[in-house]
Amino acid sequence: MLVNAKEMILKAKAGKYAIAQININNLEWTKAALETVQELNSPVILGVTSGAAKWMGGWNAVVGMVNGLMKDLKITVPVALHLDHGGAIEICKEAIDAGFTSVMYDGSHDSIEKNVEDTRTVVEYAAKANVSVEAEVGTVGGTEDGVTGGVNYASLDECVSIAETGIDFLAASLGSVHGNYVGEPKLGFKEMVQYSKKTDLPLVLHGGSGIPDDMIKKAISSGQSKINVNTEVQQAFSAGIRKYIEEEKDQSGTGYDPRKVIGTYAYNNMKEVIKRKIELFGSIDKA
Numbered sequence: 581m582l583v584n585a586k587e588m589i590l591k592a593k594a595g596k597y598a599i600a601q602i603n604i605n606n607l608e609w610t611k612a613a614l615e616t617v618q619e620l621n622s623p624v625i626l627g628v629t630s631g632a633a634k635w636m637g638g639w640n641a642v643v644g645m646v647n648g649l650m651k652d653l654k655i656t657v658p659v660a661l662h663l664d665h666g667g668a669i670e671i672c673k674e675a676i677d678a679g680f681t682s683v684m685y686d687g688s689h690d691s692i693e694k695n696v697e698d699t700r701t702v703v704e705y706a707a708k709a710n711v712s713v714e715a716e717v718g719t720v721g722g723t724e725d726g727v728t729g730g731v732n733y734a735s736l737d738e739c740v741s742i743a744e745t746g747i748d749f750l751a752a753s754l755g756s757v758h759g760n761y762v763g764e765p766k767l768g769f770k771e772m773v774q775y776s777k778k779t780d781l782p783l784v785l786h787g788g789s790g791i792p793d794d795m796i797k798k799a800i801s802s803g804q805s806k807i808n809v810n811t812e813v814q815q816a817f818s819a820g821i822r823k824y825i826e827e828e829k830d831q832s833g834t835g836y837d838p839r840k841v842i843g844t845y846a847y848n849n850m851k852e853v854i855k856r857k858i859e860l861f862g863s864i865d866k867a
């Protein structure tokens with residue numbers, strides 16, 4: 581059964597580790613993530629952007645697919661299905677109505693006053709369905725799902741204002757970017773400690789791909805309890821497909837069978853990355 585993400589994240593905060601949000605893009609992605617977390621006895625959050633939901637057919641298709649895989653693969657670890665960067669109240673409502681158990685309302689493109697007001701509306705709606713809510717202040721840089729932005733560091737005042745809406749966890753942007761980093765990430769560790777203390781909320785680190793391991797560990801000890809990973813799994817997938825095609829495996833026998841095209845390298849590559857992240861974040865055996 582899918583769960584609200586609040587409890588697993590609060591446990592992570594108390595235990596000084598982080599829960600991985602693994603973004604999913606299709607059935608193979610979802611299956612790779614679920615199999616890996618079950619093997620590692622780790623909780624997980626499956627992240628879905630609006631674009632990814634559209635690609636997979638829609639909100640109901642995603643919920644049906646995830647629930648079906650959970651049942652057929654006999655998944656017993658806690659799994660939350662989370663809307664990533666819901667850019668409008670209506671989008672959050674659609675995901676909640678379809679059966680998502682966690683949503684992010686991203687009002688970071690608006691003024692802080694409007695962000696607070698809209699986040700509060702989402703919190704009220706989500707509470708009725710026992711759905712956890714994440715909000716964002718400041719802006720994550722880089723590009724995700726065709727949306728590009730510059731880095732804007734969140735301020736303490738913004739964090740305090742948004743925390744008062746009753747959200748469960750907070751994405752306070754402090755230098756991370758979606759996609760590839762140019763040079764070393766410049767993360768605001770001092771601010772992480774300060775903001776998490778002041779708001780008493782678990783923090784969420786977006787742009788979890790490409791951050792050196794020591795910085796991830798420092799971010800966790802500075803208050804980050806949920807770390808989002810998308811790009812590195814995408815890269816592992818496409819590298820696997822490229823290797824398969826470059827070796828011309830699709831040209832021999834029934835090598836064109838999609839189960840072979842994806843299953844030979846790409847699938848295991850994804851599992852490897854997810855496993856490495858979960859080890860690094862410290863959530864093995866925390867189910």
Ligand code: 13P
Binds near residue numbers: 665724757786808812
């Ligand atoms: P990356 O694509 O950089 O891993 O970031 C993922 C993310 O933050 C999803 O919201």
